[in-house]
Amino acid sequence: MKKISSFLFSLFAIVFFISSCKKDSYVAKFDKSPEARMSDTINFVKKTLTSAPDGWIVTTPVYFGGGYGFYMSFDDSLQVTMYSDLLDQFASTSKQSQTRLRADMGAALTFDTYNYITELNDPDNNVRNGYGGDVDYIYDHTNGDSIVFLGKRYRMPLSFVKATAAQKAIYTSGGYLxxxxxxxxxxxxxxxxxxxxxxxxxxxxxxxxxxxxxxxxxxxxxxxxxxxxxxxxxxxxxxxxxxxxxxxxxxxxxxxxxxxxxxxxxxxxxxxxxxxxxxxxxxxxxxxIPAVNVFTGGGSVITVANETSASGWGSDFVTRRASTNAGINGWNVGGSQLSLGEISFMSINGAAKTFTLRVVTPYGSSSYLNLDYSYSYEVNSDNTLKFTYRTSSGNANALYSTLSPLLQERINTDNFALDYYIDPDTNVAYMRFTSVDNPTFVFTGTF
Missing domain, CATH: 2.40.128 (Lipocalin)
Known part of the structure; x- marks a missing residue:
């Protein structure tokens, strides 16, 4: 009898345990289904966007390009009126389009029709899918008077901050531009x-x-x-x-x-x-920034003017430029005499320590030859520069010896100190090259 009672007790305990694990006894972590919570989020975002009486100041960085600003105002149907700093006409002329909120990877704000946001995604502006902007933005968070979305594709933030009445008045009256x-x-x-x-x-x-x-x-x-x-x-x-x-x-x-x-x-x-x-x-x-750092930093183009003499030039440079021009005059293209024009330090590569010295030789009424010479450079311990000629080809190689008064006898051999020169008449700043070895060989260039 004891064995039967023990068996019945054990069976009852098992049945009780199983029944206590039925699905209808599970207590969910959330009191609403995922669908209901998504609906609540969409309603919250819509109410937030449409209840700002003075609209929103909006900014976003884009994936391929820089940053862009907008002013946006949403009506109850989520139609948006916007301005943008992408182009001047966008800053002064409003654009209306339709948006919608939908469930995606979260509550998604989608710009359905053409507007200034979609311009950032237009491949006509760049074959790499525009500037790298999105048309679908996933709600991320709200903080006080701001609401932030993330682009669905490029994950760049689209940040909204409530505008004041005064700011709205400026945006909507052409004051943005x-x-x-x-x-x-x-x-x-x-x-x-x-x-x-x-x-x-x-x-x-x-x-x-x-x-x-x-x-x-x-x-x-x-x-x-x-x-x-x-x-x-x-x-x-x-x-x-x-x-x-x-x-x-x-x-x-x-x-x-x-x-x-x-x-x-x-x-x-x-x-x-x-x-x-x-x-x-x-x-x-x-x-x-010191002139030598501007030069070695790369990206600059320093151009010596097409003049017989200029403010800040040294006497030796003026004389040698005239001598070089006379030599170039001995060359012609189709009977039109060449002359010495601008000289530019360009394609400066700070990492490789190389640059191209371009000598322009005009001829005829509006034609010219570009003579490109490849150089490397070194920065000396006293922060002066030493230029080394590397190679040239074609017309540049043919005329190389003619440029000897400027190149082989000075630029290729001397060390140069770089600083700035301010023209006393125009107050314009130029980059100045002064030969340490021949101090009257001095020239200046725009940069």
Missing amino acids: TAIQAFRDFFTANSNAYIALDDGTNIAIVPNASNDLDAGKRVTFTTVDGNGDLVSSTAKFAYTVDEMSLLDSGVNIAGLQFKKIAWKDAQTLAVYTSTGGKYPILQSPVPL
């Missing part, structure tokens, strides 16, 4: 812009306002470290009516994180750090 032009004009007038840190460090600031994929809509901060080496940091930027927003993590240099360039007062721009530091932008009479 005026604000953009004010930033451009400032940096045109202050072409050697820099900031001075509290410790005495000076940092040059060079914005590129073009839409060039590789360099446009970016700003570069550059300084010289304690070892005399150039240190640079670049960020993509977008214009708003108030500032140049430095996107992603901003510019990080000299132990500081710079997040925006904005007006300190009606005449002065300043750079602001992530911690609220403010540094007014100043103007240097010459570039802040």
Whole structure:
């Protein structure tokens, strides 16, 4: 009898355990299904976008290019009205299009019809799928008055910040383009812009306002470290009516994180750090970066003018240029006499320490030959440069000996100190090359 009772008790315990594990006793971690939660998120995002009475200031970096700014306002049907800094006409003329919110990899904001956002994805602007912008953006997070999406394909952030009534009035009355032009004009007038840190460090600031994929809509901060080496940091930027927003993590240099360039007062721009530091932008009479560093940094084209003499030139250079021109006059193309034109240091490769010296030889009314000579260079211990001729071909090789007064007897053999020269009449800064070995062989060039 005890055995039967024990068996029945064990059987009851097993049945009880199994019944306690039935599916209808499972307590879910969430009190709603995934579908219901997605619906709630979509409704939340829609309400957020459409309930901003003064619209949104929107910025995004793009995958292939720089950064771009927008103003957007959504109505209850998610029709969007927008402006953009991509092109001047986009900044002054609004564009309306339809958007929708749908379930995708999350709550997705999709720009269904043509607008200024879709321009960033247009392959007509670049065969690599436009600038690298998206048309589908997945909701990421909300923080106070901001909401952030991530591009579905390129994963670049599309950041919305609520606009004020005053900002809306500027955007919708054509003031966006005026604000953009004010930033451009400032940096045109202050072409050697820099900031001075509290410790005495000076940092040059060079914005590129073009839409060039590789360099446009970016700003570069550059300084010289304690070892005399150039240190640079670049960020993509977008214009708003108030500032140049430095996107992603901003510019990080000299132990500081710079997040925006904005007006300190009606005449002065300043750079602001992530911690609220403010540094007014100043103007240097010459570039802040030493001339030799500009040359060796690559990317510059230094052009010596097509003149018989110019401000800042030394007597030996003037004499030798005239002698070289006389030699070139002995050559002709189809009966048209050649002459000596501009001389350019170009295709400077700082890593390989090479460059091309191009000598232009005009003939006839508007024709010319480009004589290209390949050079390498070395930086001497005293920061002077030594140029070494490597090779040439074709017409350049044929005329090489004719250029001897300038090349074989000076540029190929001498050491050169580089600095800046300011024309006293025009106040224009030039890069100056002075021969250490023959100090009156001096020439200047635009850069």
